[in-house]
Amino acid sequence: MQDLLFDFISKYISLTDDEKNAIISLDTFRSFKKGTTLLKAGQKSNDGFFVLKGCIRTYYVIGGEEKTTAFYTEMEALTPNCVINKAPSEYYISCVEDTILIISNPDMEAEMFSKFPKFETLCRILAEELLAKQQVNFDEFKTSSPEQRYLNLLQKRPDLIQRAPQHQLASYLGIKPQSLSRLRARILEKNKV
Amino acid sequence: MQDLLFDFISKYISLTDDEKNAIISLDTFRSFKKGTTLLKAGQKSNDGFFVLKGCIRTYYVIGGEEKTTAFYTEMEALTPNCVINKAPSEYYISCVEDTILIISNPDMEAEMFSKFPKFETLCRILAEELLAKQQVNFDEFKTSSPEQRYLNLLQKRPDLIQRAPQHQLASYLGIKPQSLSRLRARILEKNKV
DNA sequence: TAAAAACGTTCACTTAAGTTAAGAAATGAC
DNA sequence: GTCATTTCTTAACTTAAGTGAACGTTTTTA
Numbered sequence: 001m002q003d004l005l006f007d008f009i010s011k012y013i014s015l016t017d018d019e020k021n022a023i024i025s026l027d028t029f030r031s032f033k034k035g036t037t038l039l040k041a042g043q044k045s046n047d048g049f050f051v052l053k054g055c056i057r058t059y060y061v062i063g064g065e066e067k068t069t070a071f072y073t074e075m076e077a078l079t080p081n082c083v084i085n086k087a088p089s090e091y092y093i094s095c096v097e098d099t100i101l102i103i104s105n106p107d108m109e110a111e112m113f114s115k116f117p118k119f120e121t122l123c124r125i126l127a128e129e130l131l132a133k134q135q136v137n138f139d140e141f142k143t144s145s146p147e148q149r150y151l152n153l154l155q156k157r158p159d160l161i162q163r164a165p166q167h168q169l170a171s172y173l174g175i176k177p178q179s180l181s182r183l184r185a186r187i188l189e190k191n192k193v
Numbered sequence: 194m195q196d197l198l199f200d201f202i203s204k205y206i207s208l209t210d211d212e213k214n215a216i217i218s219l220d221t222f223r224s225f226k227k228g229t230t231l232l233k234a235g236q237k238s239n240d241g242f243f244v245l246k247g248c249i250r251t252y253y254v255i256g257g258e259e260k261t262t263a264f265y266t267e268m269e270a271l272t273p274n275c276v277i278n279k280a281p282s283e284y285y286i287s288c289v290e291d292t293i294l295i296i297s298n299p300d301m302e303a304e305m306f307s308k309f310p311k312f313e314t315l316c317r318i319l320a321e322e323l324l325a326k327q328q329v330n331f332d333e334f335k336t337s338s339p340e341q342r343y344l345n346l347l348q349k350r351p352d353l354i355q356r357a358p359q360h361q362l363a364s365y366l367g368i369k370p371q372s373l374s375r376l377r378a379r380i381l382e383k384n385k386v
Numbered sequence: 387t388a389a390a391a392a393c394g395t396t397c398a399c400t401t402a403a404g405t406t407a408a409g410a411a412a413t414g415a416c
Numbered sequence: 417g418t419c420a421t422t423t424c425t426t427a428a429c430t431t432a433a434g435t436g437a438a439c440g441t442t443t444t445t446a
Contacts, residue, residue, distance in 0.1 A: 058328075062336060069332040084325040091332070117310060124313055127320035131327065132277040135251075138331050139262040139284070142367040143255060145404095146433075166394060174335040179433050181395050186432090338434095339403075359424060372403050374425050379402090393442070404431070412423070 001029065001052055001100065008075045013122050022116060028103045032095045039080055039093040046105040048079040054099025055163050058091045059171075068168040071096065071160055077126065096164055146175045147183050194222065194245055194293065201268045206315050215309060221296045225288045232273055232286040239298040241272040247292025248356050251284045252364075261361040264289065264353055270319065289357055339368045340376050 002024060009015060015023075029052065032038070039045050041061065049056065051072050058078070059068040069091070072078045082089035083106065113120040141149060150173055154161060161169065170180040199213060208216075222245070225231070232238050234254065242249065244265050251271070252261040262284070265271045275282040276299065306313040334342060343366055347354060354362065363373040 058332075060332065060336060067332075067336045069335050070328065079321060079325060081325045081329055084322055090329065113314075120310075120313060120317055121306075124317035124320060127317060127324055128272060129277055131320055131324045132272060132274045134324065134327055134331070135263065136274055136283065138327070138334070139251075139253065139260075141331070141334070142262050142364065143253060143260045165392095167392095171335065176434060177394070178396085178435080182433085185395080358422095360422095369404060370424075371405080371426085375403085378425080387446105389444100389446085391442100391444070393440105395438105395440085397436105397438085399435080401432105401434070403433085405429080407428095408426085410423100410425075412421100414419105414421075416417100416419085 004052060004075070005102070009122065012125055013118055019116055019118065022112065026108060026112075028108070030101050030103055032099050032101065034095055034098050037092060037094045039082075039089055041090060041092050042088045044082055044086070044088055045080065046083055046107075048077065048083055048104040049093070050077045050102040050104070051075065052100040052102060055096040056093060056099055056101070057096050057164070057168060058093050059168075060091050066168075067171040068164075069172065071164060071172065073159070073163075077130075096168070141174070146173055146179065147187065149173050150180070150183060151187070197245060197268070198295070202315065205318055206311055212309055212311065215305065219301060219305075221301070223294050223296055225292050225294065227288055227291050229288045230285060231288065232275075232282055234283060234285050235281045237275055237279070237281055238273065239276055239300075241270065241276055241297040242286070243270045243295040243297065244268065245293040245295060248289040249286060249292055249294070250289050250357070250361060251286050252361075253284050259361075260364040261357075262365065264357060264365065266352070266356075270323075289361070334367070339366055339372065340380065342366050343373070343376060344380070
């Protein structure tokens with residue numbers, strides 16, 4: 001399990017055995033059952049999440065309805081808004097599948113950064129990279145129709161369509177579950193002819 | 194002009210006079226006329242932009258049409274995707290108004306980071322904060338209708354509606370210019386009754 | 387394992403965005 | 417200042433998403 005993490009990190013910086021041991025000794029690998037809620041809207045928390053295995057999602061409850069807006073799978077990190085701005089969370093976080101996470105917090109990070117400045121560089125690079133990726137993602141969302149967004153998802157994250165239920169995917173695509181059903185039927189119809 | 198920058202930075206970290214001078218001596222303050230193109234799609238560049246005064250936008254050209262997806266105004270930073278992933282840019286960047294920018298590049302940053310590690314901390318914090326903000330932004334976009342998005346923009350960035358032309362705002366809201374016109378007329382009609 | 391809840395699909399209807407086109411208004415170039 | 421271009425608005429029509437409801441299926445859970 002840890003090897004997955006170190007393979008991932010090695011794409012960005014190289015770690016000494018000392019540094020690897022420092023990470024392991026933090027002892028923050030945790031397992032959760034599918035459906036577990038990691039954070040509720042309105043709560044404050046300092047926990048950041050890094051997905052080693054499985055899938056978690058963020059969702060809002062608006063007018064009594066769940067609106068899933070993001071999924072995080074293997075080697076993806078989520079630092080909840082409430083950790084950054086020290087305000088109550090606007091959204092829920094829960095496990096789509098049985099999931100293994102690394103859970104971090106700012107104090108822990110600060111200690112690691114001062115002991116191994118390299119980690120701060122890693123975090124900076126990861127944050128910058130994510131920011132750029134996410135901007136392009138958002139751009140694609142804005143400039144395409146629901147149907148194009150679905151086809152795009154099918155290309156880019158085909159696993160998600162298997163792993164997450166339709167109604168969660170629908171709000172992730174910015175539409176209603178019924179519209180996703182219809183849209184898929186429409187695509188099948190087109191390909192048939 | 195520099196005071197604006199230092200006031201902004203002081204919200205995150207405190208700088209010594211030495212550090213402030215180091216920034217000034219980088220001598221990267223640049224002025225541009227409205228309409229100036231800073232980066233073209235397909236080009237490679239290492240320039241990052243920080244807006245001191247004015248407004249810049251990113252836009253794609255899709256099927257011959259400009260699709261504006263983001264605006265950056267005072268104290269906002271844009272590191273183009275192509276700087277991060279060393280690939281040709283997917284979008285254009287140009288000035289919506291006469292604009293004063295700080296232009297950075299990775300080599301310059303690396304030098305500053307090694308001389309003053311504090312700057313890397315600043316950049317990490319800024320990137321993390323932006324990432325969290327942007328996620329919430331995207332979430333709001335996904336969970337609301339074009340009309341709600343327009344009303345939301347009116348609340349959160351009223352200046353943008355004055356500063357940018359309608360057709361750029363339209364694609365920023367994920368709709369066509371005609372739809373934005375209609376939607377605004379609809380809102381006026383509602384408030385009249 | 388049986389009942390209840392949640393989920394996915396389909397349908398008919400409503401609403402709003404996309405499209406095409408035309409004309410008025412604003413802006414920029416000369 | 418005038419002409420040309422771009423921008424904004426309006427309108428009629430098309431297309432697709434939202435809505436409310438029904439129904440079969442799957443998943444929970446008691």
